[in-house]
Amino acid sequence: MKRAVFDRVGPPAEVLRVEDDVPAPQPGRGEVLVRMLASPINPSDLMYVAGRYGLAPRLPATPGFEGVGVVEASGGGLLGWLRKGKRVAVLNDRHGNWAEYTVAKARQVVPVPDDLPDDQAATFFVNPATAYIMTRDVLAVPSGQWLLQSAAGGELGKMVIRLGRKFGFRTANVVRRREQVDELKQLGADAVLVEGDGPLPEQVGKAVPAGVRYALDPVGGRTGTEVIAALAPGGRCLLYGSLTDEPVSFHPRHAIGNGVRVEGYWLATWARRQRPLAMLRLFRRVLGLMREGVLRSDFSATYPLEEVRKAVEHAAAAGKGGKVLLRIGVR
Numbered sequence: 001m002k003r004a005v006f007d008r009v010g011p012p013a014e015v016l017r018v019e020d021d022v023p024a025p026q027p028g029r030g031e032v033l034v035r036m037l038a039s040p041i042n043p044s045d046l047m048y049v050a051g052r053y054g055l056a057p058r059l060p061a062t063p064g065f066e067g068v069g070v071v072e073a074s075g076g077g078l079l080g081w082l083r084k085g086k087r088v089a090v091l092n093d094r095h096g097n098w099a100e101y102t103v104a105k106a107r108q109v110v111p112v113p114d115d116l117p118d119d120q121a122a123t124f125f126v127n128p129a130t131a132y133i134m135t136r137d138v139l140a141v142p143s144g145q146w147l148l149q150s151a152a153g154g155e156l157g158k159m160v161i162r163l164g165r166k167f168g169f170r171t172a173n174v175v176r177r178r179e180q181v182d183e184l185k186q187l188g189a190d191a192v193l194v195e196g197d198g199p200l201p202e203q204v205g206k207a208v209p210a211g212v213r214y215a216l217d218p219v220g221g222r223t224g225t226e227v228i229a230a231l232a233p234g235g236r237c238l239l240y241g242s243l244t245d246e247p248v249s250f251h252p253r254h255a256i257g258n259g260v261r262v263e264g265y266w267l268a269t270w271a272r273r274q275r276p277l278a279m280l281r282l283f284r285r286v287l288g289l290m291r292e293g294v295l296r297s298d299f300s301a302t303y304p305l306e307e308v309r310k311a312v313e314h315a316a317a318a319g320k321g322g323k324v325l326l327r328i329g330v331r
């Protein structure tokens, strides 16, 4: 089979290569063998290859944390047997999905209905679940309240805007490219702020005079620092990415006197704490919101696995305007 692989961490477009004659992996008990159809290139995949992610690769390694495929075989166990022949969303933090065949835990593959296209099924979990959990579970933004978010024009940011429309919270959205302002307003953004238009605390003060108590930041650096500084007393910010790879800072007074809280969020940690039934409920909820278009992903390009270097270069480009998808097989 073919797979993308890297032998050392580094810039993805330099260190990734395609092997085209390796044996397919064998599933153990509680695992399934999946024939992969498609897998997106997420920022987490790029950071993993670059050695800048919370999970260190065991080299040589294949990237690809999510995707869609068909279960070809079970390594034993009831769940694996039940999944055989099903098209499934594959969550994989061990073997990597950028391969014609991969092995995943049976409980980390989720059957998807026939009417869900491969591209949406391939992006079933990482962004949709994160957008939903952060806004509806962790922050639980009440209806009518404002949420401030940076990187708002990315795929996850757009999901948060649509969730705001659906559940009645208002969004103040920070982008770095002015051309995204109209697009996000059409999507339902209540306010759109441009990074270069002045300090965010001032911009937020004008857009939301009553103050903002909820915030999300995946950028870090100056943007993340300003998002935290823009919070009203009692505000809470979730840091959930590090797109600039730079630290954020805030004055201790902000936390002491103003009671502002800054916390990290990682889907992997959240999921580990959930019972199987809670995960099932989440999958159903995500699927319903995907069908409604609330948790839908947009795509800018599709590449075959052989062109993985071109694909990762495209995925890392500023202003790419949608997910980049690897097409690995056909149904």
Ligand SMILES: NC(=O)c1ccc[n+]([C@@H]2O[C@H](COP(=O)([O-])OP(=O)(O)OC[C@H]3O[C@@H](n4cnc5c(N)ncnc54)[C@H](OP(=O)(O)O)[C@@H]3O)[C@@H](O)[C@H]2O)c1
Pocket (backbone or CB within 6 Å): 042, 043, 044, 126, 127, 130, 151, 152, 153, 154, 155, 156, 157, 176, 177, 218, 219, 223, 240, 241, 242, 243, 244, 265, 266, 267, 268, 317, 318, 319, 320, 321, 322, 323
């Ligand atoms: N913690 C978790 O569990 C978890 C789960 C899912 C996702 N995430 C994180 O969520 C973030 C967004 O993911 P995504 O799939 O939505 O990515 P995406 O579709 O690639 O969008 C990224 C967005 O960030 C903007 N951006 C990139 N670098 C930036 C920088 N240096 N300064 C300001 N803006 C920048 C991009 O702006 P342009 O459009 O101008 O290029 C784009 O709007 C990533 O950091 C990802 O790792 C975290």
